[in-house]
Amino acid sequence: MNTETHLRQTLEEWSEDARVPTGLADRALRRRTGRRVAKVALAVGAAAILAGTGAVAIGTRSGAPPVARPVDTSLHTDPDHAPPQRFVAAGQVALSAYYVGQGDPRKFTRTWYLYDPASGGYKKVPWAWLDVAPGLGQAAVLDGPLPTTRVGILDMKTQRVTHWIPLKAAAGGLSWSPDGRQLLVTTYARDPDKMGSTPFSGARTGFIVIDVKSRKAHFHSLLYDRENQNTRQDFGWSRSGKLIWAPRLTTPFRDFYTLNGEPQGPPPNEADRQDPAGISPNGRLIARSGPPPGPNTVVNDLQTGKQVGVQPMEQLRAWADDTHLIALGCLPNACGSKGEYYNRLVLIDLSGKTIIPLTGYKKGGWEPIFTHR
Template sequence: MNTETRVRKVLDEWSTEARVPPGLADRALGRRTGRRHAKAVLVVAVAVLVVATGVMVGIRRDLAPGRPVDTSLHIDTTDAPPKRLVAAGRVALSAYRTLRVSGKKVVSTWYLYNPRSGGYQKLPWAWLAVAPGMRQAAVLDGPLPSARVGIIDMDRQTIRWIGLKAAAGGLAWSPDGRRLLVTTYATDPDANYRKGTGARTGFIVVDPRSGQAHFHSLLFDPGNGNGRQDLGWSRDGSLIWAPTMNFDPPTKLFYDLNGVRRPAPAHEADSLEEAEISPNGRLIAVHGGASPGLSIVDTNGRTVSRPPVMQLVAWTDDTHVIAVTCDLARCGGPRTLSYRYVLMSIDGKTSVPLTGYKTLATVGSWDPVFTHR
């Protein structure tokens, strides 16, 4: 279920209340995109999520044994969108998009991290995804759907194009960064929101090195009210998943690389929270279900903690997460709500601000992309 759907649900709840109800952290945005994905409250037509950039601290991680990885913390509590790298532990803000609404369509403008400048560079492409390791990115030119995918070398600042046999609207890199999953559409996925009229036609698995690309049919879910129904990868990269409209399990449906339905890997269809499962596989960020509200539970469903936040976005290691918090002085309602990203311990007792506050009423909303570095 994508961000827009979850925002609608929260704003529907707020529409009958003069003030944000008690327990906002447990109710807001039930994300999840997608991751996927409670996201900082964000209105499609007005506002989207926040993130930022700047100094240092360190958090250990072991994503690629034998290869040293920078795990310093970079924050920017002033700029939103960020001007410099934002990072914490195993993840970094690799890109972001600003959003505006034109008619019934959401229009994205993308900004990609530039390792040469340390900041973010505006790109002319219609869609973007960054590979783990943050050395290459994939882009689609507009208007969507696109007949080709571009592979960007982020270090050399070069791009090469691979032609596609079916038009593309979404992108997702495999966990090892060696394959690219392209979701194909018959029409622009951001211009169609009516239930039962989705445009997804299937997917293409692309080998960026050889340029080989194989299409498989996987039609849109008519019960999903979102025009955009992008596919993603399982944690080990052996399966792909399609989003459902469920706030409770199963939140995803899994398929093999030929498009044949498969059982969900353990706990991977349990959560709608973007953070999902911890790196060691022992903890899960959940919203609703057996543990009502926003919680961190173990694999047996036992509640480990209830962090006082609106959304759990990404695990930086096994004991810390990037989360979205509300400015307690400005949590009065959807028009005044201010929120930002923080690095927080899973018990919620310690946190470090990562960004400045963003207000829903502020023009120029932006949506962050976090990637393993």
């Protein structure tokens, strides 16, 4: 089968399974301008299908100029399964891992599944916590039971830990920096997913910033928020990677700190962020929950505050590019009724009119992890 035939068949299959404009295959082929198409790729514009890879800027820490590197933007879906069995990705992000949660009043446990490039699917792994680095080359893992006093750096190709980094304080959660050079480790005195004998028993002790290349780790004490009733209070990175934040239950929903633990004013539009997608890659738009009665989502222009799109979704999870998002959507015409929590991941444009299924439907129970490719 030649490339044009394969591309045409793929796009016509989408038209049957999702709300995709008719004649999309012909339009995509006309846009090839003589170039060989190796993969179906997501790009700017609801009906635009481009070939090959895109490019993004990385390496912007400490005021250094951005360094461009190619990023695979090919579209991968598994609309028949939830959680997915095959690799799922759209635009600049990929579903790099997911966990299946199980809980009771005393303890919440996670079973993790990690993307395995060798099989093209997801592999059950024994770790108690993990996060995948931008570029999908490495993962950081914590072995159980939590908290633990070492972090493993795992090679995604071999699915093996290449080395362990010892810690001076016990870790219960971790997150890669946006540039993939540092790890932010949240430390705990006891298991953050286990409730104490009282309704609330905080356990967070602080955080560790690890330079992955040098393996140097620095601990900073920053205790749990007594007003936050959640026992797990993991730190996260600001959008630029220059600050970290701690979660709050009331507005503003994030308190910001320097990498040394000093309180800092919030970056614009980040303190009150609740929706996971947040600010678009170009910094011009922001994803938000829609007005009642919902479920519904909206995207606003950050400069003018003007609403640029409404989507019939429950939640916007990640930006695929500047005009498409990965969202959580319920059954058609069932949002707000008993079908609200029977949902799937989809790719959607700003207008909410072009929707491509990424996974099958499932009633809760699993949580995807998205990583920049």
